[in-house]
Structures are given as C-alpha cells and as structure tokens.
Amino acid sequence: xxxxxxxxxxxxxxxxxxxxxxxxxxxxxxxxxxxxxxxxxxxxxxxxxxxxxxxxxxxxxxxxxxxxxxxxxxxxxxxxxxxxxxxxxxxxxxxxxxxxxxxxxxxxxxxxxxxxxxxxxxxxxxxxxxxxxxxxxxxxxxxxxxxxxxxxxxxxxxxxxxxxxxxxxxxxxxxxxxxxxxxxxxxxxxxxxxxxxxxxxxxxxxxxxxxxxxxxxxxxxxxxxxxxxxxxxxxxxxxxxxx
Amino acid sequence: xxxxxxxxxxxxxxxxxxxxxxxxxxxxxxxxxxxxxxxxxxxxxxxxxxxxxxxxxxxxxxxxxxxxxxxxxxxxxxxxxxxxxxxxxxxxxxxxxxxxxxxxxxxxxxxxxxxxxxxxxxxxxxxxxxxxxxxxxxxxxxxxxxxxxxxxxxxxxxxxxxxxxxxxxxxxxxxxxxxxxxxxxxxxxxxxxxxxxxxxxxxxxxxxxxxxxxxxxxxxxxxxxxxxxxxxxxxxxxxxxxxxxxxxxxxxxxxxxxxxxxxxxxxxxxxxxxxxxxxxxxxxxxxxxxxxxxxxxxxxxxxxxxxxxxxxxxxxxxxxxxxxxxxxxxxxxxxxxxxxxxxxxxxxxxxxxxxxxxxxxxxxxxxxxxxxxxxxxxxxxxxxxxxxxxxxxxxxxxxxxxxxxxxxxxxxxxxxxxxxxxxxxxxxxxxxxxxxxxxxxxxxxxxxxxxxxxxxxxxxxxxxxx
Numbered sequence: 241x242x243x244x245x246x247x248x249x250x251x252x253x254x255x256x257x258x259x260x261x262x263x264x265x266x267x268x269x270x271x272x273x274x275x276x277x278x279x280x281x282x283x284x285x286x287x288x289x290x291x292x293x294x295x296x297x298x299x300x301x302x303x304x305x306x307x308x309x310x311x312x313x314x315x316x317x318x319x320x321x322x323x324x325x326x327x328x329x330x331x332x333x334x335x336x337x338x339x340x341x342x343x344x345x346x347x348x349x350x351x352x353x354x355x356x357x358x359x360x361x362x363x364x365x366x367x368x369x370x371x372x373x374x375x376x377x378x379x380x381x382x383x384x385x386x387x388x389x390x391x392x393x394x395x396x397x398x399x400x401x402x403x404x405x406x407x408x409x410x411x412x413x414x415x416x417x418x419x420x421x422x423x424x425x426x427x428x429x430x431x432x433x434x435x436x437x438x439x440x441x442x443x444x445x446x447x448x449x450x451x452x453x454x455x456x457x458x459x460x461x462x463x464x465x466x467x468x469x470x471x472x473x474x475x476x477x478x479x480x481x482x483x
Numbered sequence: 484x485x486x487x488x489x490x491x492x493x494x495x496x497x498x499x500x501x502x503x504x505x506x507x508x509x510x511x512x513x514x515x516x517x518x519x520x521x522x523x524x525x526x527x528x529x530x531x532x533x534x535x536x537x538x539x540x541x542x543x544x545x546x547x548x549x550x551x552x553x554x555x556x557x558x559x560x561x562x563x564x565x566x567x568x569x570x571x572x573x574x575x576x577x578x579x580x581x582x583x584x585x586x587x588x589x590x591x592x593x594x595x596x597x598x599x600x601x602x603x604x605x606x607x608x609x610x611x612x613x614x615x616x617x618x619x620x621x622x623x624x625x626x627x628x629x630x631x632x633x634x635x636x637x638x639x640x641x642x643x644x645x646x647x648x649x650x651x652x653x654x655x656x657x658x659x660x661x662x663x664x665x666x667x668x669x670x671x672x673x674x675x676x677x678x679x680x681x682x683x684x685x686x687x688x689x690x691x692x693x694x695x696x697x698x699x700x701x702x703x704x705x706x707x708x709x710x711x712x713x714x715x716x717x718x719x720x721x722x723x724x725x726x727x728x729x730x731x732x733x734x735x736x737x738x739x740x741x742x743x744x745x746x747x748x749x750x751x752x753x754x755x756x757x758x759x760x761x762x763x764x765x766x767x768x769x770x771x772x773x774x775x776x777x778x779x780x781x782x783x784x785x786x787x788x789x790x791x792x793x794x795x796x797x798x799x800x801x802x803x804x805x806x807x808x809x810x811x812x813x814x815x816x817x818x819x820x821x822x823x824x825x826x827x828x829x830x831x832x833x834x835x836x837x838x839x840x841x842x843x844x845x846x847x848x849x850x851x852x853x854x855x856x857x858x859x860x861x862x863x864x865x866x867x868x869x870x871x872x873x874x875x876x877x878x879x880x881x882x883x884x885x886x887x888x889x890x891x892x893x894x895x896x897x898x899x900x901x902x903x904x905x906x907x908x909x910x911x912x913x914x915x916x917x918x919x920x921x922x923x924x925x926x927x928x929x930x931x932x933x934x935x936x937x938x939x940x941x942x943x944x945x946x947x948x949x
Binding site for chain 2: 374378422
C-alpha cells in the first residue's frame with residue numbers, strides 16, 4: 241500500500257471519532273417513575289410468645305407466610321411494578337403464636353453480616369432486593385438542568401421529600417431547581433424514603449441520555465491498535481538486503 | 484614490428500582500445516604487435532575496427548626476461564595459421580625506455596585471424612561509444628560485452644534502494660574476480676542512480692528504524708499488557724473491581740463514568756509511558772553511539788528527530804487507544820448505550836495529551852546527555868500538577884481556572900468529560916474545579932505546547948555537536 245494512503249487511513253481512523261460527534265437528545269415533559277433506595281433484607285420467624293410483647297418496626301414489612309399480601313410481596317421482588325400497600329401486622333397479632341412470619345427489613349445500607357430482629361429472635365438477613373431506578377441525571381459540561389418534582393409518595397401513600405447535595409450540604413427540593421455545571425456531572429436526587437418504594441413524578445430539562453453505540457468505538461480503537469501493531473511487526477521484519 | 488607505449492589514463496579505467504585493426508598480411512607469418520591504448524575513445528574515431536575484425540584468442544602466460552608475454556594459442560587446431568600478438572607495455576617510470584628494467588612488456592598472441600564460430604567474444608573497448616576489441620574476463624568482469632551496449636536506466640535495487648549512498652550518478656563498475664562476490668551480469672553491470680531521498684522518505688526510514696527498536700523493547704509489551712489488564716481484571720475479579728469503582732463513584736447508571744473508572748490510572752500511566760518511550764530515544768542514540776552512524780548518511784537532522792519522535796508518539800497513541808478500546812469493550816457487558824460525543828471528545832483530548840506529553844518528554848530527552856525516563860515523568864505527572872494545584876489553591880478567589888488548562892491536566896480532562904470526579908494521579912482532586920466547557924481550548928493549548936517543545940528539542944538537536 242502506498243505510504244501516503246497509509247497515512248491518510250491512519251489520520252481518518254484517529255480523527256473520525258472526533259469528527260463524529262453525535263448529538264444526544266434531552267428528555268422533556270413529565271416523567272413518572274418508581275424508585276427505591278432501599279435494600280430489602282429478608283428473614284423468616286415463627287411467633288412463640290404473647291403478641292402483646294411484640295414490637296413492629298417502621299422500616300420493616302411483616303407478612304404471614306402464604307398470605308395474599310405475602311404472595312404480592314414475592315411478586316414485587318420479581319416485578320417492581322406490583323403495588324404493595326399494606327402488610328399483615330394486624331393479622332399476625334390476631335393469629336397468635338406458631339405463625340410463620342416473613343419479615344422484610346428496609347435499609348439504606350447493607351453488609352453481609354446484617355441481621356433482622358423480630359420479637360426476641362435474631363436471624364441473619366438475606367438480601368433479596370437492591371435499590372433500583374436511582375433518580376440521577378447526567379448533565380454535560382456547560383449544560384443547565386431544570387428539575388421540578390411534581391409529586392413523590394411511597395407505597396403507603398405518604399408524601400416523600402426529595403433533596404440533593406450541594407457543596408456537602410443538603411438542599412431540599414421545594415420547587416423548580418436550576419443548576420449549571422462546568423464539568424460533566426451526575427445530578428442525583430435523594431429521597432427521604434421509609435417505605436418500600438416511591439412513585440415520583442418529575443419534569444426535567446437539560447440532562448442528557450446516552451444514545452450511541454459502543455461497538456463503533458471498539459472497532460475504531462481496535463483498528464488503530466492493529467495498525468500500530470502491524471507497523472511494529474513490519475518494522476521488526478528483517479530487511480531484504482540484510483544477510 | 485612496432486611497439487607503442489601504453490598510457491593509462493589518469494581517471495577511471497574505461498576501456499582498452501585495440502586500435503585500428505588491420506588485416507594481417509597473408510604472406511607475413513611472423514606475429515605482428517598491435518598497439519593498445521587504454522583510455523576513452525571518441526565516437527567518431529575513424530580507426531575503429533569493424534566488428535568483423537575483432538580478434539578471438541586465448542592467452543597463456545610466458546615469462547620473459549623483460550616482462551610478461553601472453554602468448555595466445557589458436558583454438559582452431561591449425562598450427563600453421565598465422566599468429567598475431569598484442570603487446571602490453573607498461574612504463575613504470577616516465578623515462579623508462581622500452582625493454583629496460585623499468586618496463587614490463589605484456590604481449591598477447593591473437594592467434595589466427597579466423598574466428599571460431601562458437602568462441603566467446605569479449606570486448607576490450609569498454610567505452611560508451613562503441614565496442615572495439617576484446618581481452619578476456621579479467622579486464623572488466625565477466626560478460627563485459629554487455630557493458631558496451633546501451634543499457635536502460637534501472638531503478639535502484641538492493642542496498643542502493645535503502646541507503647542513500649550518493650546524490651549523483653556513480654559508476655560502480657569494477658573488478659570483483661576472486662573477491663567471492665557473485666552476481667549476475669545484469670546485476671553487476673546495472674547502472675544505479677543514487678539520489679538523496681526526500682525528507683519525507685528519510686523521516687519514514689527513521690520512523691521504521693525506531694519502530695524496530697521499539698519492537699525489541701520490553702516496555703512496549705509491558706504497556707500493551709497493562710492495557711490488556713483492564714479486561715483481564717474485570718473478568719477475573721469483577722466483584723472486587725465493581726466494589727472498588729463504586730467506592731469512588733465510578734459505577735453509576737451511565738457507561739461513561741464506568742469507562743472513566745476503568746481508565747482512572749491513565750494520567751499516571753501516560754506520564755510514565757511517554758517518558759519511557761520518548762524521553763530516552765535521543766540520549767540512548769548518543770549513549771550507544773548509534774547517532775554518529777547517521778552522520779555519514781545524507782539524512783537531515785530534522786528527519787532524524789521527527790522520525791524518532793513520530794515512532795514514539797505512534798506507539799504511545801496505540802497503547803492508549805488500545806486501553807480505550809478495552810475499557811469501552813468491557814463497558815458493553817454492563818451498559819448498552821454510551822455518550823458517543825463525550826467519548827469522542829475524551830478520545831480527542833487523550834490524543835492531544837499523548838502529543839503534549841510525548842513532545843515534552845522528547846524535548847527534555849534531547850537536552851540530556853544521559854537518558855532518564857523519570858525526569859519527564861516526575862515533571863509532567865507530579866511537579867507541574869502540584870505547582871498548579873498550589874497556585875490554584877492560593878489564588879482561588881480570583882478563580883484561576885486557566886492554570887488547570889495546562890497540558891499536564893489533559894488526562895484529567897479526558898476523564899472528567901466522561902463524568903469522573905477523580906483520577907488516580909496527582910491531579911486527582913482537581914477535576915471538579917476544572918472548566919470542561921473549554922475542552923477544545925485545552926486541546927489547542929496541548930497541541931501548541933507539544934509543537935513548541937518539539938521545535939525546542941529540534942533546535943537543540945540541530946545545534947548539537949555530533
């Protein structure tokens with residue numbers, strides 16, 4: 241191949257990604273999303289004492305094993321669109337001792353030795369669900385994001401407050417938020433969520449969503465690398481005149 | 484019988500002229516001496532013998548008292564045929580008289596005038612004008628009859644096509660009998676035209692020579708292996724890598740931050756690799772005395788300088804683009820889509836960074852007597868970033884973001900544009916303070932920086948005593 245052609249191909253391969261700047265679109269309009277920032281931990285217990293001495297924690301869900309709510313909870317673990325509006329606390333109290341209870345602990349953190357307390361018993365927890373649909377928005381450098389939280393309620397119907405961090409301080413979102421970024425940043429919205437999940441309706445402008453294919457870049461980078469290796473091999477070959 | 488003194492020309496030996504070939508008298512059985520004149524012969528010489536009058540002979544050496552006599556024996560098997568003799572007399576001193584002690588007389592017996600049909604004819608006249616006589620293989624090589632013909636101009640081949648051995652036409656004819664050199668007649672009598680190659684060609688030669696040196700360098704393969712560690716680590720220790728990246732905020736819902744996390748050590752590696760590859764090239768040339776081999780070649784120092792730099796830049800670029808490719812490929816296992824524009828911008832910044840870093844290291848190397856890969860690395864990856872950060876911290880009120888646009892922060896910018904908030908380098912905490920809206924300005928600064936350092940190093944190399 242002619243050397244000039246080789247240089248030309250090399251230049252195209254190097255600068256093609258630069259030239260091929262693909263514009264990413266911005267989302268607009270109101271969006272409703274179900275989100276959760278809770279780790280769901282699970283343990284099973286059997287009631288063995290008077291219900292009067294038992295206590296129920298606010299960050300836990302209690303279901304009688306095999307009940308309708310328990311089945312819904314199991315469905316929710318597989319499909320987050322299932323609604324969980326209540327647990328079986330009252331039914332557990334009504335049944336008395338010997339009832340098999342599935343306890344789900346909702347926690348903002350998780351570690352492997354985490355345990356769940358129920359009545360006087362303690363068992364090692366099992367992680368069954370991680371947080372999902374984090375409320376975060378990618379903002380490119382130089383862009384300005386406008387965010388409005390229209391509504392945010394948890395699975396029990398209680399209102400949930402939203403906030404974000406600015407210079408290591410908490411800023412609650414009461415109305416529209418407008419922020420500009422000099423670097424590519426992820427604008428993350430946190431929720432004061434005590435329930436299982438929250439349904440959030442929001443409007444956002446100025447953020448970006450990925451729309452490109454990684455395969456193209458893998459091919460381009462591979463081509464440049466192979467070209468460099470070929471030149472390396474070609475240069476290392478013994479020349480014809482070398483005896 | 485007449486004897487003429489043979490006078491060798493002062494220049495190159497071109498031909499042996501048999502002189503006018505007169506037909507031997509049929510009634511003169513005694514051998515006749517024909518004078519030989521060695522030298523050029525004009526094209527319009529009227530005494531040029533006709534081709535049919537050329538003599539065919541074989542020579543046998545007979546020692547005589549005053550000189551050597553070459554006595555030809557007829558090949559025709561007719562002893563009674565008239566014999567002719569050519570006499571070579573070489574005067575060793577201008578005042579030497581014929582047959583004196585200072586002379587050597589060489590005579591060649593041309594044998595019979597009749598020409599054997601199958602006998603090989605060898606021309607004596609090696610001039611460019613026309614063939615005249617023949618003398619044998621020892622005069623001008625085997626098959627010298629081909630040299631008399633008009634040979635087409637051939638392109639340089641073999642060694643001549645690789646090395647610039649001369650800028651003007653050069654006669655490479657000569658005697659190689661007994662030297663062990665073997666070549667075909669065509670190759671031996673080729674008319675090679677040597678010209679000084681263009682500057683581009685010289686640079687390409689130097690580029691390829693340096694790439695050959697890189698092919699033998701262990702660092703080259705270490706760097707490629709370091710880039711290859713990205714997918715290897717993710718495959719072998721996926722959970723640990725993800726946990727590590729999560730701790731530093733690289734694992735999010737976006738692939739670009741994940742890619743930036745996999746490339747977080749790039750600023751440090753870029754300083755190290757460019758210093759190793761580009762910072763030691765010129766000093767090693769002088770340390771190993773190989774730079775002086777180029778002095779005898781018609782190669783400009785600019786080509787010498789640029790060829791070596793381009794090889795280093797190309798290799799560094801290949802290594803980091805390879806690392807990018809690996810990171811993007813690994814991210815496809817976790818994410819489906821990427822920010823194409825941001826990745827392109829990051830790649831462009833990285834290319835500019837490689838250019839600036841390698842040019843700086845190459846320039847520093849050209850000023851050093853002994854190669855050190857640590858000095859450019861420490862300067863670009865530690866000292867300069869720390870000084871800039873300190874300056875930024877001291878004058879933060881005046882918002883001196885311009886100082887964070889220097890090329891020593893180009894790699895941080897390449898990661899920051901992808902959404903990273905930190906990097907594994909001296910400038911690890913500076914990314915949130917950087918102004919990524921001016922990335923193209925940073926690229927321009929990096930290119931100008933690189934060109935300036937390249938020119939500085941070139942100036943030094945041009946003035947260096949070799």
